[in-house]
Structures are given as structure tokens and as C-alpha cells.
Amino acid sequence: MEKIEHIGIAVKNLAEAEKTYTALLGVAPYKREAVESEHVITLFFKVGETKIELLEATSPESAIAKFIEKKGEGIHHIAYAVTDIVAEMKRLKEQGFVLLNEAPKKGADNKLICFVHPKSAGGVLTELCQEII
Numbered sequence: 001m002e003k004i005e006h007i008g009i010a011v012k013n014l015a016e017a018e019k020t021y022t023a024l025l026g027v028a029p030y031k032r033e034a035v036e037s038e039h040v041i042t043l044f045f046k047v048g049e050t051k052i053e054l055l056e057a058t059s060p061e062s063a064i065a066k067f068i069e070k071k072g073e074g075i076h077h078i079a080y081a082v083t084d085i086v087a088e089m090k091r092l093k094e095q096g097f098v099l100l101n102e103a104p105k106k107g108a109d110n111k112l113i114c115f116v117h118p119k120s121a122g123g124v125l126t127e128l129c130q131e132i133i
């Protein structure tokens, strides 16, 4: 893993959260993107070398809707930048980590992604991200 690429934060209302995080971070978001396959709308802020990704569910089936229902708003996942996602997935699988997708899939912000189940990663939903060049 190279660095923390972003921290994902589940929010109930993106418009409200946008105001809060713009005030908190002192910077406006640089990107808003819907990820239909995940049933979410995302909003990204840059903070130094890393990013904050706000996530609002667009459907009750979304992982974000389920998370908020159970735990409320807050940190949902930590995403790490990798240069070779397939190699990292293999490395983690061999060590017993439970991958939530068999092959990398297209995520927000021009990334190939793979999630690792929180129950196999110390209670933290973990994401691998590789920049699509």
C-alpha cells in the first residue's frame, strides 16, 4: 500500500454535509460523481495529499443506507492507493483477507477498486484503489 488515498464518510444529506465539510476543511469540493453500481452520490474534497469522500445513498439497497441505519453517519471506509491492484488483491487473499469482489471494478474518481470485508480487516472496511491511467 502506498498511502491513504481517501477516507469515505457516510452522510444522510449531501447538501447539508457539503456545507459542514466546506466550513470544516476551509475548501470547496472539487468533484461530485454518481456511482450507479454502488447506489451512491459522492463528493470529494482535497486535504493535502489525501481526500475526503462524502457518500450519500441513492437507494435503500446501498451499502451506505444500511450503514447509516445501523451505525449512523460517520467514517465508512479507508482507501489505500496501490499501483497494481491485482497483485495486492492476490497478496491479501493469500493471507486470508476476505475480498468483496473477485476482480477490480470501476469506482469513483477514475479508480479501479476492490473492497476488503471489515470483519477480516480489524473492523475497518478497507478499499484498494488504483488510478486508471
Ligand code: CMX
Binding pocket: 008, 035, 038, 040, 042, 055, 063, 064, 066, 067, 070, 075, 076, 077, 100, 107, 108, 115, 117, 118, 119, 123, 124, 125
Ligand atoms: N465498517 C465497519 N464495519 C461494517 C461496515 C463498515 N463500513 N459495514 C458493515 N459493517 C459490519 C456490520 O456492522 C456487521 O457487523 P456485526 O456482524 O458485528 O453486526 C458486519 O459488518 C456485517 O457484515 P455482512 O453481513 O457481511 O454485510 P452487510 O450487509 O452489513 O454489508 C459490507 C457490509 C462491508 C459487506 C458491504 O457494505 C459492502 O459490500 N461494502 C462494499 C461496497 C461499499 O461499501 N460501497 C459503498 C461505497 C462506494 C464508493 O466508495 O464509491
